[in-house]
Every structure is written in structure tokens, then in C-alpha cells.
Amino acid sequence: MTMQVSKTAVMAIKAYQHQAKLLFNDYLLADPFIPYTSVIGGVLLCKLIYDLSQFTTLWYYKGYAGLMKIQRAEWGNRCISTAHAIFISGMALYLVFLSDVFSDSDGPITFKSSSLSTFALGISVGYFISDLGMIAWSYPSLGGLEYIVHHLLSVVAVAYSMLSGEGQVYTFMVLISEITTPCVNMRWFLDTAGMKMSRLYLLNGVVLFFGWLIARILLFGYIYHHVYLHYYQVKQMFFFGFFLVFVVPFALAVMNLMWFGKILKGLKKILAKRQQTD
Structure with missing residues (x-):
């Protein structure tokens, strides 16, 4: 029995x-449901990572309980952005340089996509929507106007590319720049933990400087060079997609240059302080 x-x-x-x-x-x-399920999945993953960060941080950082409420919120927010940056930059590097999704072998690359690329973009849209909501809710504690502009541009460009299938190769090229985000967040984590004068903080600053130079300055030059070489394919896109290919990278490049100046200034200040203490 x-x-x-x-x-x-x-x-x-x-x-x-x-x-x-x-x-x-x-x-x-x-295929018809991937854009919607992936966006919802991205939002739910953001919520899951935020909640997990509230519990797990207590295990490795004893000072977390003494942080102000807004600092704990930003801590969780930066955990989310770090996880998203690792995921999407890894996917972008794979899809652009290792896979054959955007190969030149058959047809314009500006109209090429796959289930995997669409899914990855949907997760990213879910993240940007979640992060934009958190920034707006706590404005300006989690970021000022430049962050809202950055996220709005990202949501529009990534969502359009996801839904239309147009220009995904350039969307992923831009998303490679997210590879610098973990260093940006680590800088904040170390500062909040009182480790601003540590060797780790200095090392992170140096890595951030060179990473930003490559992934957020030189990369955008490569993107426009790639657009120039494939312009006969780019001009076949619908007007809005064509518009996004030129305007969004340019706007992001301008903001990246502004932030790069701040990174350089901060790195010089840290090096000067360390020379004084030594």
C-alpha cells in the first residue's frame, strides 16, 4: 500500500x-512573450536582490545596522545595480564579440536579434525601471537629475531595441560600459564603511579610472566608428531607431566625460592625501 x-x-x-x-x-x-516576461522577471529579481542584501550585509559588515535608513536603502540599491552590471556587461561582451548573433555574414546586423539577446535586454529594462522608480521615490537622495536623464534614455533605447529588434548590436555595445558600475559602487561601499584611506579604496579608484577610460570613453568612439562602417545598414532602420543610434550614445558620452572629470579629480585628491600621510 x-x-x-x-x-x-x-x-x-x-x-x-x-x-x-x-x-x-x-x-x-x-518569442512573443519574452519581452514581457523578462521585464517582469527583471523587476522581481531587483526586489529579491534588494531584500537579500538587507539580510546578508549584516553577516559581513557589522556597521550596517548603524547606518541611516537612506544609507541602507542606497546600499541595497547599489547591490542591485552591481548584480545587473555583472549580468548585462557579461551578456553584452558575449553577444557582441563571441557569439554569431550579430555577424555580417547574412543580412544587415541592425536587424539581427535572438531570443537570448531579447531576454537579456528585457532583464535590463526591468532593472532600469526599478532603479528609476527608487531614484524618483527617494529623490534626490539616490541620485540627481543626471541619473534620471541617464535612466530615461536607457529605458527608451533598450526597450525600443528589445521590442522592435532593431539596433540590438549597438544597444549591447553601449551596455558593455556597465562593466565599470561595480567599481563605482565599491567606491561608495568603502567610503560608507569608513575605508576611504585604505589601499583597497585607492586600488579601486585606479581600476575605475582606467576602466572608465576604456569602457565609457574609448568604447563610444569605437561605437561611432562601427556605425560609420555600417552606415548603409543603419540608414535602413526606422527613423526612431536611427535617431536613437546617434543621439543616445552621444548624450551618454557627454555625461561620461563629465563624470570622468570627477573621477580624475577624486583620484588626484586621494593620491595627494596619501603622499601627505606617507
Whole structure:
């Protein structure tokens, strides 16, 4: 009798697993639904990472409980942006340079996409929507007007590319610049933890300087060079996509140059203080 009940339970579990797999493949990962399920998934992942950061940070940083409420909120917010940056920059590097999704072999690269690339963009849209909501809710504690402009441009450009399938190669090229975000957040974490004069803070500043120079200054020059070489394909895009290819990278490049000046100024200040103490 017990064996029969056990077999029935196993069969029921397998049946549920099969149904769940069908639901996942036929709906959640079906091409027409990917943009929507991935955006929702991105928002839910942001919420999950934020909640987990509130608990796990207490294990490795004892001073976390003594932080102000807005500092704890920013801590969680930066944990989310770090996780997103690692995910999307990794996906962007893979899709642009390692995969054959955007190869020149057959047809214009400006109209090429895949289920994986669309899914990755959807996760990114979910992140930018969540982060924009947090910034607006706590304005200006989590970021000023420049952050709102940056995120609005990102949401519009990434969402359009995700939904239309146009210009995904250039969207991912721009998203490679997110690779510098973990260093930006680490700078804030170390400062908040009172480690501004540590070697780790200095090392992080040096890595951020060179990373920013490569990923947020030189990369944008490469993007426009790539657009120039493929202009005959770019001009086949619809007007709005064509407009985004030129305007969004330019606007982001201007902001990146402004922030790069601040990074350089901050690095010089740290080096000067360390020379005084030595």
C-alpha cells in the first residue's frame, strides 16, 4: 500500500514538472512573450536582490545596522545595480564579440536579434525601471537629475531595441560600459564603511579610472566608428531607431566625460592625501 502511494506521488510530481516545463517553454520563453516576461522577471529579481542584501550585509559588515535608513536603502540599491552590471556587461561582451548573433555574414546586423539577446535586454529594462522608480521615490537622495536623464534614455533605447529588434548590436555595445558600475559602487561601499584611506579604496579608484577610460570613453568612439562602417545598414532602420543610434550614445558620452572629470579629480585628491600621510 505504501509503495503504491509512493509511486502515485512520484507520478503526480512528474506530471506537474512536465506541465511546468510546457508552461515555461510555450509561454514564458516563447518569442512573443519574452519581452514581457523578462521585464517582469527583471523587476522581481531587483526586489529579491534588494531584500537579500538587507539580510546578508549584516553577516559581513557589522556597521550596517548603524547606518541611516537612506544609507541602507542606497546600499541595497547599489547591490542591485552591481548584480545587473555583472549580468548585462557579461551578456553584452558575449553577444557582441563571441557569439554569431550579430555577424555580417547574412543580412544587415541592425536587424539581427535572438531570443537570448531579447531576454537579456528585457532583464535590463526591468532593472532600469526599478532603479528609476527608487531614484524618483527617494529623490534626490539616490541620485540627481543626471541619473534620471541617464535612466530615461536607457529605458527608451533598450526597450525600443528589445521590442522592435532593431539596433540590438549597438544597444549591447553601449551596455558593455556597465562593466565599470561595480567599481563605482565599491567606491561608495568603502567610503560608507569608513575605508576611504585604505589601499583597497585607492586600488579601486585606479581600476575605475582606467576602466572608465576604456569602457565609457574609448568604447563610444569605437561605437561611432562601427556605425560609420555600417552606415548603409543603419540608414535602413526606422527613423526612431536611427535617431536613437546617434543621439543616445552621444548624450551618454557627454555625461561620461563629465563624470570622468570627477573621477580624475577624486583620484588626484586621494593620491595627494596619501603622499601627505606617507
